[in-house]
């Protein structure tokens with residue numbers, strides 16, 4: 684990343700929404716469930732699995748949270764009708780966590796029950812550190828209540844993550860392990876790239892040793908290599924791990940992993956509320972931020 688691009692990445696929130704939308708189109712299936720279905724059909728056709736996310740993290744009313752929970756009803760129906768190989772990912776703030784823990788719990792249970800009735804699975808995405816405790820608590824509560832079709836995400840950039848792995852391991856959890864994308868203070872999160880990688884590998888080892896199902900969610904070639912080495916050394920069966928990537932990122936690498944016989948799941952977000960998700964994706968693609976800056980300047984001069 685050049686210094687200029689890094690600055691631009693931080694300035695992205697000031698970029699006009701139409702420009703953000705234009706450049707983030709590759710990361711989002713579209714505005715409608717039909718768009719998501721088409722994206723998943725294409726992925727399934729390439730031997731890739733999917734997880735569908737209904738975008739909706741900017742909600743401020745109880746009704747909106749319930750509407751998101753209901754939207755998952757349509758998603759499960761679409762998965763069934765289309766014979767799609769996909770599960771779902773949910774954000775607790777979309778289900779109302781910022782409004783009330785109990786509302787969120789109720790909505791999550793609805794989605795998880797619905798998933799179970801379809802023989803399907805729900806992954807709780809991990810959001811910023813203000814939500815980590817509640818997310819961990821809710822995951823444990825639901826698992827202890829017998830909802831086994833539920834997974835969680837842990838973020839390797841958080842200093843607490845290895846402790847979180849240890850605290851969950853008795854549940855034989857299904858964990859997506861990622862680096863983490865939210866802006867966190869150094870007191871809570873490693874900021875050095877190598878420290879994040881090291882914590883990722885330590886957490887991955889602890890998860891695999893503890894018998895967790897692991898979703899190795901990264902596009903980082905170094906980490907993919909470390910994961911592959913561990914899979915081979917432990918002679919892991921296909922059924923106890925998978926790789927995960929985001930829609931629109933490193934697609935040919937994903938195809939290679941599938942060709943090599945690994946399960947590979949792609950995160951497929953769709954919906955009207957694309958803005959927050961798009962900003963995060965563009966922020967971690969600084970080369971794209973540079974392109975956006977040029978486009979923004981071009982637009983200001985009437986060339987876009």
Ligand SMILES: Cc1cc2nc3c(=O)[nH]c(=O)nc-3n(C[C@H](O)[C@H](O)[C@H](O)COP(=O)(O)OP(=O)(O)OC[C@H]3O[C@@H](n4cnc5c(N)ncnc54)[C@H](O)[C@@H]3O)c2cc1C
Nearest residue numbers: 808809861862863864900901902903927928929950964968
């Ligand atoms: C399936 C999945 C689910 C996730 N769920 C969560 C979650 O619940 N909570 C959370 O905090 N984070 C989540 N993330 C995001 C994650 O935390 C990282 O921010 C993101 O994956 C980038 O980290 P990386 O490991 O890919 O490494 P990086 O070092 O960021 O990326 C490695 C390489 O991948 C390519 N790349 C990465 N991102 C982009 C991009 N946007 N555009 C173009 N190229 C790119 C670049 O070539 C880059 O050099 C998820 C990621 C994945 C793959």
